[in-house]
Amino acid sequence: MQIICISRGSYGFSSTLSEQLAEKLGYACVSRESLTDKATDYGIPVGKIEIDILKNKPITEERSINIDLFKSFVTSELCSMAQKKGVVYHGRAGHLVLPGLPNVLRVRAIDDPENRIKTAMSKLNLDRKKAKQYIEQTDDDIRRWVRILYKEDWENPSLYDLTVNAYHMSAQSVSHFLLQVAKLPEFQPTPSSNQTISDLILASKCRLAIGNHDQTRQAKVTLKAEKGHVSVSYLPRQAMEAKAIPQILESVPGVSSFVCTVASTNILLLGETFDSKAEHMNHLIDIAEKWNAAVEIVQLSSDVQKEDEIQASAPMDSTGEPDGGILEENEEAPKALASDQGLTETMNRLIEVGRAGCSHTSHGGVGGLVKDISKNVEYSLIVVGDMFSAKGVAKQRLKRDLVSMMTDKFSCPVLSAEDLKSRYLFGKKQMIGLVTSAFFSAMIYLVIFGFQKPIIKFVSAGQLGGTMSQKIASAVVVAICVPVIALVIGGFYHNFLKMIRLE
């Protein structure tokens, strides 16, 4: 069913707006506050999380686990409701609560600041100055909440489908306008969005089950689910606690298969098609083994172009309104299943070597792919594999553009699969670097220790009655030479450790 998420600040008009919209659509209306109460009853210390964030407390592992459980609880509740009937959710980070789920209408509702102040004055019995300060402080707290929980900027307009401003419009008019927008094909549920909802529910339930178990309560895990298959990775230092994870997953209804991987970090592999025997896969596995990393795979759906075309020319129903092209997508499903063969083989190979992370499919084109990748998972490397195969000679350029786009979004290194060896594995280039840096390091030591007296005499001009110009010269030479020396010796060790596979 359809999901509409409304992001709001405090004392705005969006509660009224959400209720009116839900009533018009015949959907359930859910507020953040009601979900928070439910989560607290469930045993998640939401109040404590809020206070910690308000007090600017550092996010420790324990707090981060509680945040993770809260997010899983919200996802599970909203998605479970959405399976039964449409949902209008309103809350401070409404647009971010269901990441990776396409076809959700994400709205930002802003109100006239004066109205908000007046509402706060009357509800909290405050004078104007204090009410204004209260609103500003609350907005600051929301910004911080969104940054910590979702690593996003609350006010970033690109995260919303549209912004509605109540300055000149009533809640009634806005809800009427949103009613029309909600009918657009882009916001209709599709088989793939329904599958994503099922996956999100399963992943959330597994996460909550792990968080509820005595032995694994403190385990920090990365978890994904796709079509009944669940992938979990956890830190090596939690290996003992995490032994119970397989047993827990077996007890969760809907889990058909799972893989658990112990990993210090994550590597993300993107691709349209996968070949488990490709040379770059060998390189990737080599790197994953060296770094003790789990390899997460995101497959860009090969039917994406067709989906785009379907959406653009979505057929109209008898009322003249588009229906979202749901039937066409169903017909494409068998083809998509066939293209999963390479992915399955690649996952099996990763499982064999104990480096399998999560895997899922992205259906939103390249733009959707970039949006789908969560900023909440800490990746050490993003690798762009086989992409744009149908684009012929433009393939390399498009791949390069994607690498640039990903580099702008993520702080970790992003590179093409073909560059893995030259960048991270020991090859000819590294051997040349090793020999060169070894040579220069040896020369540096030979020169400094072979000519100790004149060199020390030069650098200690300040203590040996040198002139001002001699003192300045010695200071400048030390300041220039030392970082160069560090880089040369550091380069030697870097390449040497790479050669003996100890990075």
Place this chain on the structure above:
Amino acid sequence: MPGPFGNLFIEMSWMVAFQVSILGFIGGILSGFIGSGGAFFMTPGMMNLGVQGPVAVASNITHKFGKAMVGSKKHGEMGNVDKKLSFFMLITAFAGIRLAVVVMKLLFEGGGDSHSTDRGAGANLYISLVFALVLSLVAISMLSDIIKSKSSNESGPSTKIVDFLSRLRLYPLIYFPVADVKVSLWVIMVCGLATGYLAGTIGVGGFIGVPAMIYVFGVPAAVAAGSELYLAMYMGAFGALNYAFEGMVDIRLTLLLYAGSLLGIYIGAYGTKVVKEIVIRMVTSVIILICVISRAIAIPIYLQQLGYIDLDPAYNDYLNSASKGLLYVAGISGGLMIMFFVSKAYFQRRKIEASLSRGLVKTA
């Protein structure tokens, strides 16, 4: 062990060179494991080898310059550097370093010497006292934090100072986007000055800078480590320039430290991936405490040389040996402990991986 330039620089024998490299290696392991410092082991270690205190500090801060440059580049790639915060701290950190260099120069040119001449002992005593005082405070507060967090079942550093300062609201408040904190300019300036002064005095800026960022500013630990390294790069450069201008940098020592530290840092950094946070803090505080005791044992030597206490000079060798021995005990046992945790975790991981690929994968 006077060298080619009187008692300013030591004679570099193969044995001394080897020991300095070992100091660098252990310092590197500790530095990679703890995330900051290393100097707390290397500076007194060099002093125990007969290096004058100011020369040990100068050579170490110069060594830190290059090391921090490499480290901050890596942290920058991971988005852990708040450049704005580092620059604000840098303003007063430079003043702190300059002040430390001037004080050190005055003390160095004052009285006493470890070899019965008139230079060095004053500066050595001053460095040892600051070292013992500051690092015992750091170690004790770390240990008490561990005990408290164990009893209250709450992990993570205390936020009492952050809470107090956020209530105080000393304007102007500056927002730092990467660290996501608002901090008073005055608080930053005081912390920057203290960090610079201590980096210039004992070469241990990170032990003040990182806790200040975590406990006083409320910065996340990873961003604190990255930003401190970025700050340390500039402080190291400024410290190196200042000390080199005064002619106190022994470039040979800097080179020998690099030979060990740039290798050790990789091993220490691997340890942080596989060892629990509370164990890291526990190991760190115990190592620091032993280093403090080692330096405290050397204090009577300098007091005797300055004529403040009446002690038979024959005891100096014993005290120096005890101090040196204890420092090596701290460093080597710390290094071995880290290696033990690293290998234990490694073998445990291998065992679990094997069981995963055999039995835990369930297929529908």
